[in-house]
Structure formats: C-alpha cells, structure tokens
C-alpha cells in the first residue's frame with residue numbers, strides 16, 4: 001500500500017456509495033468499488049480520487065506524525081468547548097406559572113401558591129456557586145414555572161450576579177424564558193437595562209399555540225397577548241433580536257409545519273428550531289394524548305426544512321436552528337457547544353440547573369425526573385454542598401464517563417459520530433440506564449435521519465442550497 | 475456461481491441459523507453485528523459441536539417481528555461491514571489514540 005489510512009468511520013450511504021467521515025468532521029462520498037479499492041490500498045496515489053481523499057485527511061502519503069499534529073489541532077479546536085467548563089447556569093426562581101401547557105414538564109404551581117418560591121439565601125448561594133465556575137463566560141438563564149411570576153427574585157439574582165461580577169470580571173449574560181404575557185413596560189425596561197435577553201415559546205398560529213399553551217385563565221387570549229407584548233418588547237429594545245422563540249411539536253403540530261414557519265416569519269422572527277417533544281414530565285404520563293412516533297416528527301422535520309429552503313430561495317432569510325448547528329459541525333472546523341448534543345455530554349460540564357430549593361441538577365431534564373422522585377442526576381444542594389463536592393464529585397465523573405459517543409456501543413463506529421452527542425439523562429429516562437441502546441433509541445433515530453437528510457441535500461451539489469446553508473453559518 | 479450459497483439454514487419453530495466462520499470473522503465482529511439486530515430478535519450463539527472454528531448464530535422471532543431469510547442475509551452484510559471496520563481500525567487505531575493524546579496534552583508540556 002502506497003498510503004497510510006487515517007482514522008475514519010464509514011457507512012453504506014445508498015446502494016452505490018459509501019460515506020466516510022473522520023474524527024474532525026471531514027467527509028467524502030466514495031463509489032462502492034472505489035471504497036473497496038481504497039481500503040485494500042489499491043488507489044493510485046497520483047489520481048484525483050486519492051487527492052480528494054488525502055485533502056480530507058482520511059489517508060496520507062506524508063509522515064504520519066505531521067498529519068497527527070494537524071488533526072490533533074483540529075480535534076482540540078472542535079472540543080475546545082470543554083476547556084471552559086460550565087457556562088450555562090439555569091436558575092428556577094419559582095415554579096409558579098399562569099399557563100397550563102399540555103406538555104408541561106414541571107410540577108407548576110398556581111400564581112398565588114408560594115410554596116415553591118426561592119428564598120434570598122438560596123439565591124445568594126446559587127450566585128456564589130455560579131461564580132466559582134472557571135468559565136470566563138457565564139450565562140444565567142431564568143427558567144420556571146414562569147420566572148416573570150416572581151420578577152422580584154429575578155431582579156435580586158441579576159443584581160447579586162452583577163455585584164459578584166465586579167470582582168470576577170467575567171463575560172456575563174442573562175436570559176429570561178417566559179411566555180411574555182405577564183411582562184409590562186417597566187419590567188421590559190429593567191430587562192433591557194440589564195441586558196437580559198428574552199426567550200419565549202411560540203408553537204404556531206393562534207389556534208395551535210392556544211391549544212398547546214393555554215393560559216390558566218380561560219378568558220384570556222394567549223396568542224393575542226403574546227403578539228401585543230412582543231411588539232411592546234421590540235419597541236422598547238429598538239430591535240427584533242432581543243427576543244427569540246422556541247417551538248415544541250405536539251401531536252397537534254404534525255402536518256402543520258408550514259403554517260408554523262409562516263407564523264414565525266409573519267411575527268418577524270428570522271429563525272426557528274424545530275423541536276420534538278421530549279419524554280419527560282407530563283409528556284410521558286400523557287403520551288397517548290400528545291406524543292407521536294419519532295418517525296412522524298422526522299417526516300415533518302424534512303418537509304419543514306424543505307419549505308424553509310424554498311423560502312430562502314425566494315429571498316426570505318430564515319434559518320432552521322438544528323440544521324444550522326449540524327451544518328456548522330459538518331462544514332466548518334469550529335467548535336459548537338450545544339448542551340443537548342455534544343460529546344462528552346454537556347450535562348453538568350456545559351450547563352446545569354439550580355432549582356428553587358437550591359438543588360443542583362445536571363440538566364433541566366434531570367430536574368424533571370426529580371419531580372417523579374428520581375434523584376439520580378442531583379449533584380447536591382447549594383445550601384449544603386461545596387462547589388467541589390458537586391462539580392468535581394464522583395457522580396458527575398461517573399455520568400460524564402458514560403457519555404462520550406466516541407466509546408458508546410454503536411456510536412463508536414457510527415459514521416455520524418463526529419456531529420452527534422450523548423444524552424445520559426435521556427437514556428436513563430427512556431431506556432433505564434445512562435448508556436442506552438442505540439437500535440431503539442429515539443434520539444439516535446432522529447439525529448441519524450436528520451444528518452442523513454442534510455448529507456443528501458449537500459450531495460445534490462445544488463449551488464443554491466449550498467449558498468443558503470453557508471448563509472446560515474455566518 | 476451456482477454452488478455459492480448463503481450460510482443460512484431454516485430451523486423448526488420459525489428460527490434461522492447463520493453459520494459464521496471464525497477464519498473470516500472475529501468474535502468481536504460477530505458480537506457487534508448481533509447487537510444491531512438484538513432489538514428485533516432473540517439471538518443466540520453456539521460453537522459448532524464438530525468444528526470449533528464455526529459458530530452458529532440462531533435468530534428467533536421476538537414480539538411481532540417475523541424472521542425471514544432476508545434478515546439473516548442482512549446480518550451477513552453487517553458482518554462484512556463490521557469486519558472491515560475491525561480491519562481498518564487495526565491499521566489506524568493507534569493513530570486515533572495519538573491524535574487524542576496530542577489534542578489533550580497540556581500546551582506547555584511540549
């Protein structure tokens with residue numbers, strides 16, 4: 001053999017071609033016959049085919065040490081999100097909420113029930129814990145319930161964090177996740193002053209949004225209030241970028257992705273993240289009513305993505321967030337942090353959540369499991385445990401060592417592994433252990449199908465589609 | 475060509491048996507291939523009584539999944555892919571280790 005094979009993974013992509021990917025996300029399609037000649041060492045090293053393979057660093061005629069050094073630099077860049085440790089800190093000031101979403105995943109409290117409100121002492125200890133993170137960037141994201149139901153606590157935490165940061169001098173960001181309906185001008189002005197971005201939920205046109213996310217007070221029109229408050233927020237901030245929206249797909253959303261996307265465009269959003277329902281909380285209990293087979297989501301997702309590509313072709317710049325994330329991994333050498341899909345998993349080491357009582361969970365989903373008396377992923381409590389005990393304890397080490405796709409069964413030789421990630425919490429919730437079983441794993445099915453579809457689109461070599469995809473990465 | 479036959483045998487009780495030759499496939503490869511089918515069928519492996527170089531992999535229906543000869547042929551293809559992965563890994567596994575080691579080496583230890 002005139003060349004050295006470098007690490008790669010492969011899969012039959014279709015009847016005539018194999019797809020090969022390497023550790024740093026480079027890829028190439030090879031005809032079946034070329035693939036077999038390649039692995040048998042029979043490709044002419046002066047052929048165009050070999051130059052293509054070599055340019056992807058899947059084989060080399062150079063000194064191996066030199067190529068290793070280059071690949072190691074790229075690998076290090078891809079994994080550089082690990083260097084900073086936990087930067088996303090989600091805080092639950094209260095479980096009170098004025099909505100009754102059909103897929104609600106927390107044991108929400110009514111607006112006048114203060115039994116799950118955070119105390120100032122707990123808030124103080126949370127902020128203290130957050131600032132012990134070595135990360136130079138700290139994002140504090142308020143979750144709920146709806147945090148706007150205890151806006152005083154939100155303000156207290158923001159100001160406490162700003163105070164701490166006078167000494168720590170980190171890059172500090174805030175986000176509040178809210179249904180918008182309780183926000184008034186004074187609150188929005190406060191959020192603007194403290195540069196606290198707003199993340200909201202929008203499930204689609206009025207009837208769908210109101211079906212998925214009704215307010216507890218049935219007299220109120222959720223969608224109308226949402227729209228009115230969204231324009232108030234944008235007016236005060238003076239731009240549209242201050243508020244982003246997330247959608248969740250319930251059974252009622254299936255078959256309606258075009259309408260959902262149109263609603264996002266109508267309301268002035270320039271991106272959407274087409275999200276499937278996750279299996280925690282009420283969603284699992286009421287599976288029959290609101291859940292659906294993952295295959296249905298995948299079909300809807302593909303139609304939605306095609307529609308978004310068409311919109312872009314017609315001149316509307318509009319991004320699908322999940323595709324953009326994956327494309328960045330497939331087409332660029334850059335690091336992409338995404339707590340829900342990275343390897344090692346982002347649980348605890350990239351993001352963490354502090355509940356109203358000071359309990360610390362490795363992810364929001366872990367907190368939801370705790371509502372059903374499963375405390376497996378609870379790292380401790382800020383009122384009782386030190387930062388070291390929680391973030392350098394045996395539990396987090398154990399979780400992370402079970403959460404690297406590089407060595408999980410089936411992932412280990414999956415061609416999509418460089419773009420994928422592990423989720424030990426979801427594996428535990430759905431399949432009973434942190435490792436999970438890939439052949440029946442819904443998350444795996446979804447990710448695999450979507451990455452496969454993106455590769456199909458890239459493989460068309462359609463200049464228009466490529467232009468659109470690249471425009472999403474800037 | 476006419477003499478070439480898939481090493482698949484239909485047994486009683488809706489079971490199929492694939493005869494795997496350890497001269498062609500390693501133990502790890504057989505296990506990795508079985509793993510990918512184990513959610514659909516009960517799968518059992520047993521060394522051939524007369525020839526220790528052969529292992530009989532027996533597929534039995536599970537839930538409502540009816541087993542057909544096609545499934546076992548897919549298994550034969552999976553064996554080939556897994557063995558190929560095993561072979562190429564033997565050529566570059568150490569390089570993968572070198573890359574990871576180099577990537578996570580503290581910068582100042584160079």
Ligand code: SF4
Pocket residue numbers: 405410411412414415416417420421438443444445447448
């Ligand atoms: S989860 Fe599935 S798609 Fe992702 S690396 Fe593992 S096997 Fe591949």
